[in-house]
Amino acid sequence: MYKSILICSLASLSAQAAPATTTATAKASTTFVSSTLKAVTTTSRVSSSVKPSSTPAPVSNSTNPCARLSSSYSKQAAAAKGELTQTTYKVTDVLACLRDVPINSTAAAAQVDYIKQYMQFQSTLAYLKNPPKSYPYPPTDILGGLDKIASKTKSGGYKNQFDFEIDIVKYAIATYDGHTAVNQFLVSNFNFLTNVLLVSISGDGNSLPGVYFLQDILLANATYAPSDIISIDGVDVTERLLSRASSNQDLDALYNSALYNPSNNQVGSSYAGSSFIFSEDSHTYKFRNGTSATLSNIASTKLSLEGIKSGKDIYENFLVPSTDDEEEEQTPSSSSSSSTAPSKPSDPVASNIEAYVKLGFPTPVAVAFDNSVGGYFLQSDPSVAVLNVRAFTGSVANPPGAPKDYDTAVDFQQTVTSFLNKSKAAGKTKLIVDVRGNGGGAVFTGYDLFRQLFPSLKLEASTRFRSHQTADYLGTLFSQFPGLTQQDIDLDSKDNDTKAITLAKADAFNFHSYIKPSGGNFSSWKDLYGPVMAGGDNFTQTLAFDFNNVAQAEAGGLQISGTGDLPNFKDQIFKTENILLITDAACASTCGLFSNLMIKNAQVKTLVMGGRPSKNQMVAIGGTQGAQVLHWDVIQSKAANGLELLAKHGAAVFKDSALLKSVTNVFQKMVADPPINFDVSASAINFRDSFFGGNGTDTPLQFQNVKKADCRVFYTAGDIKRVATTWERIVAGNYDCVDGGKKW
Structure with missing residues (x-):
């Protein structure tokens, strides 16, 4: 059986975990600022009136900074008594150790070449290099920048491995694209955290909001009025928050991503490996009332630093690729994965419902097992239903406690169906769809949700990807095999060649996987591949998914409602004028795709918060609008499958022996281990550009001007303390469109 999932997200699936039981224990986030390595974010659980809950363990007086960390690690491991999951240290101690890790210039230069073979799949290279005038960020030449890093490496310009990694990661961050990440070992395995969660609050819902510690807002009462923050380390708080790295190309979305998001019980964060770096052991927060607070920052890692005496030991223990069956030690040695994994609750759904209710959600009438989507009825107005879409699910790994045959995408689909049926039966006439904090997920769940809400409307699905030599090699090979059938999906063959052919039939580089946006078929790989010149680069023809091809849809993760024998609603449950889409501008990826369908195809009204x-007016969609993320390990698997096919079919496909040798060499390089160890699966590129409605431009949505929301609303303290308050006051009309927009 074959099944894959088209994911249009990088970080969104982390939002599916069960929430903490109080707002104050929301998820942590970290920040990286590429220019100065100085930033602030909202990360831990401490207000100005409470001491930090996590204090780095003391280090020894050893002269080597890494040896000092090792000493601290041993003390923390001993105190944990086998319960160790991560260790914490002073920020400056960790940075001193990281800059003690030596660089192997030869391996580093080879690492750049290794990275470039994946970055050639990035669809936005030309537009990043020469963006339109409306683009808010400076041009970035990704491949040229990597070449400069390679030259600097070869000339001895780097004194340590960490600074080399930082420069590489900067270029991924400069894409402002949640689909793009270049994971490197040191940068990704040390997290840098502050000790506060921040929120933006307007006192009356109309006056300009201030930035507060979340804990202060939760503690506010008749005798305690918190003061807002005006600066961090002497820098205006707004400027400081905007200086953080982000996967959002819109500045308001960037700002919101630095703050606690009540509807998703998490703090948004951009992606750069898995960590973001600042250099201070503390930040000083100055308040409008003239007081200030200096709070400690921490650095943390899950690595075992037992026995480390120097940065050289870190390089040799972690960065030199393992050979043969050697195990890579990348987790604390004092704790096994089985002992540190969270215990599975006896009833995960019930436990999660209880946790969300404590956050101010109503009791759901329908909720997905992984909490990606939940439906609610408002007690304050019996006519209103709310669909809170926290993520467009599609995780390959099932959540804890899930049944053996559990499918996240099918669960998402069935939860929506159940919610709509219950809404119809209960006589609900108005619908709020809340996608705040939604970073995306499986592409077809976004299409399916729209199809269930609007059964008669067209699904837009126009995309393209970059044309380059490796893509041509993959497409030429895989397209030799006809399109996927249901028989292929049901087949459970143990023959390697049959498996490889089945994978090729369903692959993104097989022209049989697509139709033309007009509805016709491509005649060959060459017909699809082009290349077509646009924006100074080469691309495929614009292409679309054939949603009526059930086998292809299932291979993509989900059969769409109303296709094949899968039923859908005959009539639209909620009238268009009675539907409101709520966003915080950070809506990205599949969320952006879904929201574009809602706004452009269905003409649904939008309300944006924060x-x-x-x-000023805000956009409804400010996150990445790429059509699909492709992780590097997935690209590796395509190359590996290509090698499997070449062994038996290569000579027939590539009749020229020199060409066959070239193709083989390209695939072999892609499946090889990196010269310097890192988690390839945590790196990704934006594979497809997204287009909408044949608007007559070659510029992808990521670089187009985005429609402003119909109404902009500031958060109040009530919204932060209780999620349902937001929905209730919008339904009751107890809000102002601060941008002069029109209320729902």
């Missing part, structure tokens, strides 16, 4: 302290 943003910078101004009353």
Whole structure:
């Protein structure tokens, strides 16, 4: 059986975990600032009136900074008595150790070449290098920048491995694209955290909001009025928050991503490996009332530093690729994965419902097992239903406690169906769809949700990907095999060649996987591949998914409602004018795709929340609008499958022996281990550009001007303390469109 999932997200699936039981224990996030390595974010659980809950363990007086960390690690491991999951240290101690890790210039230069073979799949290279005038960030030449890093490496310009990694990661961050990440070992295995969660609050819902510690807002009462923060380390708080790295190309979305998001019980964060770096052991927060607070930051890692005496030991223990069956030690040695994994609750759904209710959610009438989507009825107005879409699910790994045959995408689909049926039966006439904090997920769940809400409307699905030599090699080979059938999906063959052919039939580089946006078929790989010149680069023809091809849809993760024998609603449950889409501009990826369908195809009204302290209009979609993320390990698997096919079919496909040798060499390089160890699966590129409605432009949505929301609303303290308050006051009309927009 073959099944894959088209994911249009990088970080969104982390939002599916069960929430903490109180708002104050929301998820942590970290920040990286590429220019100065100085940033602030909202990360831990401490207000200005409470001491930090996590203090780094003391280090020894050893002269080597890494040896000092090792000493601290041993003390923390001993105190943990086998329960160790991560260790914490002073920020400056960790940075001193990381800059003690030596660089192997030869391996580093080879590492750049290794990275470039994946970055050639990035669809936005030309537009990043020469963006339109409306783009808010400076041009970035990704491949040229990597070449400069390679030259600097060869000339001895780097004194340590860490600074080399930082420069590489900067280029991924500069894409402002949640689908793009270049994971490197040191940067990704040490997290840098502050000790506060921040929120943006307007006192009356109309006055400009201030930035507060979340804990202060939760503690506010008749005798205690918290003061807002005006600066961090002497820098205006708005400027400081905007200086953080982000996967959002819109500044208001960037601002919101630095703040606690009540509807998703998490703090948004951009992606750069898995960590973001600042250099201070503390940040000083100055308040409008003239007081200030200096709070400690921490650095943490899950690595075992037992026995480490120097940065050289770190390089040799972690960065030199393992050979043969050697195990890579990348987790604390004092704790096995089985002992540190969270215990599975006896009833995960019930436990999660209880946790969300404590956060101010109503009791759901329908909820997915992984919490990606939940439906609610408002007690304050019996006509209103709310669909809170926290993530467009599609995780390959099932959540804890899931049944053996559990499918996240099917669960998402069935939860929506159940919610709509219950809404119809209960006589609900108005619908709020809340996608705040939604970073994306499986592409077809976004299409399916729209199809269930609007059964008669067209699904837009126009995309393209970059044309280059490796893509041509993959497409030429895989397209020799006809399109996927249901028989292929049901087949459970143990023959390697049959398995390889089945994978090729369903692959993104097989022209049989697509149709033309007009509805016709491509005649060959060459017909699809082009290349077509646009924006100074080469691309495929614009292409679309054939949703009526059930086998292809299932291979993509989900059969869409109303296709094949899968039923859908005959009539639209909620009238269009009675549907409101709520976003925080950080909506990205599949969320952006779904929201574009809602806004452009269905003409649904939009309300956006938060943003910078101004009353200007905000966009509804400010996150990445790429059509699909492709992780590097997935690209590796394509190359590996290509090698499997070449062994038996290569000579027939590539009749020229020199060409066959070239193709083989390209695939072999892609499946090889990196010269310097890192988690390839945590790196990714934006594979497809997204287009909408044949608007007559070659510029992808990621670089187009985005439609402003119909109404902008500031958060109040009530919204932060209780999620349902937001929905209730919008339904009751107890809000102002601060941008002069029109209420729902």
